[in-house]
Amino acid sequence: MTALVFLDPDYPAGRIADAMTPQLSVLDQGVTRGDGVFESVLYTRSVVRKIDAHLARLRVSADTCDLAIPGEEAWRAAIATAVETFDASTPSEEAVVKLIATRGTEGTAHGTCWVTVSAAPELGRTQRDSGISVILLDRGYDSTVAERSPWLLMGAKTLSYAVNMAALRHAKKNGADDVIFISSDGIVLEGPTSTVLMAHRDGDVKRLITPTLETGILPGTTQGAIFDAAKAAGWVLGYGPLTPENLMDAEAVWLVSSVRLLTPVNSIDGVGVARDAELHAELTAMVDSIG
Amino acid sequence: MTALVFLDPDYPAGRIADAMTPQLSVLDQGVTRGDGVFESVLYTRSVVRKIDAHLARLRVSADTCDLAIPGEEAWRAAIATAVETFDASTPSEEAVVKLIATRGTEGTAHGTCWVTVSAAPELGRTQRDSGISVILLDRGYDSTVAERSPWLLMGAKTLSYAVNMAALRHAKKNGADDVIFISSDGIVLEGPTSTVLMAHRDGDVKRLITPTLETGILPGTTQGAIFDAAKAAGWVLGYGPLTPENLMDAEAVWLVSSVRLLTPVNSIDGVGVARDAELHAELTAMVDSIG
Numbered sequence: 001m002t003a004l005v006f007l008d009p010d011y012p013a014g015r016i017a018d019a020m021t022p023q024l025s026v027l028d029q030g031v032t033r034g035d036g037v038f039e040s041v042l043y044t045r046s047v048v049r050k051i052d053a054h055l056a057r058l059r060v061s062a063d064t065c066d067l068a069i070p071g072e073e074a075w076r077a078a079i080a081t082a083v084e085t086f087d088a089s090t091p092s093e094e095a096v097v098k099l100i101a102t103r104g105t106e107g108t109a110h111g112t113c114w115v116t117v118s119a120a121p122e123l124g125r126t127q128r129d130s131g132i133s134v135i136l137l138d139r140g141y142d143s144t145v146a147e148r149s150p151w152l153l154m155g156a157k158t159l160s161y162a163v164n165m166a167a168l169r170h171a172k173k174n175g176a177d178d179v180i181f182i183s184s185d186g187i188v189l190e191g192p193t194s195t196v197l198m199a200h201r202d203g204d205v206k207r208l209i210t211p212t213l214e215t216g217i218l219p220g221t222t223q224g225a226i227f228d229a230a231k232a233a234g235w236v237l238g239y240g241p242l243t244p245e246n247l248m249d250a251e252a253v254w255l256v257s258s259v260r261l262l263t264p265v266n267s268i269d270g271v272g273v274a275r276d277a278e279l280h281a282e283l284t285a286m287v288d289s290i291g
Numbered sequence: 292m293t294a295l296v297f298l299d300p301d302y303p304a305g306r307i308a309d310a311m312t313p314q315l316s317v318l319d320q321g322v323t324r325g326d327g328v329f330e331s332v333l334y335t336r337s338v339v340r341k342i343d344a345h346l347a348r349l350r351v352s353a354d355t356c357d358l359a360i361p362g363e364e365a366w367r368a369a370i371a372t373a374v375e376t377f378d379a380s381t382p383s384e385e386a387v388v389k390l391i392a393t394r395g396t397e398g399t400a401h402g403t404c405w406v407t408v409s410a411a412p413e414l415g416r417t418q419r420d421s422g423i424s425v426i427l428l429d430r431g432y433d434s435t436v437a438e439r440s441p442w443l444l445m446g447a448k449t450l451s452y453a454v455n456m457a458a459l460r461h462a463k464k465n466g467a468d469d470v471i472f473i474s475s476d477g478i479v480l481e482g483p484t485s486t487v488l489m490a491h492r493d494g495d496v497k498r499l500i501t502p503t504l505e506t507g508i509l510p511g512t513t514q515g516a517i518f519d520a521a522k523a524a525g526w527v528l529g530y531g532p533l534t535p536e537n538l539m540d541a542e543a544v545w546l547v548s549s550v551r552l553l554t555p556v557n558s559i560d561g562v563g564v565a566r567d568a569e570l571h572a573e574l575t576a577m578v579d580s581i582g
Contacts, residue, residue: 004317024315024322026295026405031315031393034325034451065453066460100323114317138440142475145431151461152431152454160325160451162356163443169357170442184433184475 003086014078030102034160037061086117124260132177146216154216164192195220229286294377305369321393325451328352377408415551423468437507445507455483486511520577
């Protein structure tokens, strides 16, 4: 089952509601305009992971969209109520905590904000071991557009994910599991629901590299946490611009996200990518230690 | 008030519901992913205007998104029930009929489809006479991306409108009423919720010109209907590519949409644009005659 808690000034701990019955207005701009922001957070063994990073990113997304959202304490209280409700009914090793804030019904002064907790999809867990095949798809934007055009909301995690979902469907139709978006000028961006990581060995030096945020991609909370842990473990960190050729030349490539965690890439556009079991094990241990 | 009718196989005429109470699941992918399609249709004096064109475009949008939606008869029946419900409670000169189809709750085989009817916003009617100031904003895509990249859903009217809404907010913050999007290679595209039209006099010849659909813009139902009427009235029709300079050199520029109809542009980026009262009156009469 899914636990649902609305943020509501009349309920300091959040207002529990039944996720299986309708709770949202059809006039909410979250649905009529995809106008809102969200976060997907992993919940394992009583820990809501990287919650500070997720709340910080939710705030940045909301600010980018000129969307007023409640303060962190209201979110933390609602999350606590939601995971408690979830735990009471559903023992689950891994769950997804979703935070959603919409602009609310047109003409109203306040948005609609809620938290859901659901069991994590099985597929993501399988893919952490099996790895995935990805295809490269043009995102249509060049890698400098974010700086020029703030109204494109680059770097904000909005509810307008139709293109991300279409890209994933396109991959599946073509026999692949996932997508890495490329800018129109040939620079590696991100997955539709993930951040790209690659590793290089350089003698004894281990390098961990991710695309630069200047390309307009979403700042990955999991990438950020892995980078912190890898730096502490003596890795050298690097930031793109990366090209598809850089990925093909890497010792290993991953897609990382908060729920699926560290997923190794087996192939890109049908061409095998190196996998490095030792590096993968080391990074997986770091991911597992993220609080 | 807003009338609300869900498409529902158990209710051949549609299922009437109360739009003022929650009717939608917070797990619906229409809100969690902006994953769905829509149409906004004008309802005046008992006529749901251009309904054939809107139903046809809804179908194209759904096909582009691999979204299965009910057949036209189900939509027509629900629309009829919705306008009847609306008329019984709310006398209104102009109303907006909204058709929405989402992908439904994750894991379910069927989407969620509904029709709402609400009074039309006053602002659009005022702007038909006063005209509007617009700014040009980069849409980030080049004008050839639609052909290359079907996963970008160009030409589909999806619920993922966060960027369109952000562009309108950006215009208002900068003292303008609306936006004309430009491609990254400098070609005129469309407004966030409208189609661009311009007119030229060439001796006795009147030319009506709109951007080519090859740029990936949405095919405008109102533009289409005006073009049919103008052709019948002896105008010469033309299709871009257009540049901003072409707009500045025109005898008149309009943004057209189903609800706001024909709205003259007074200025672009603060520079006055010609208005031609005679051409405007002629096209307005055509718009008013659209069934």
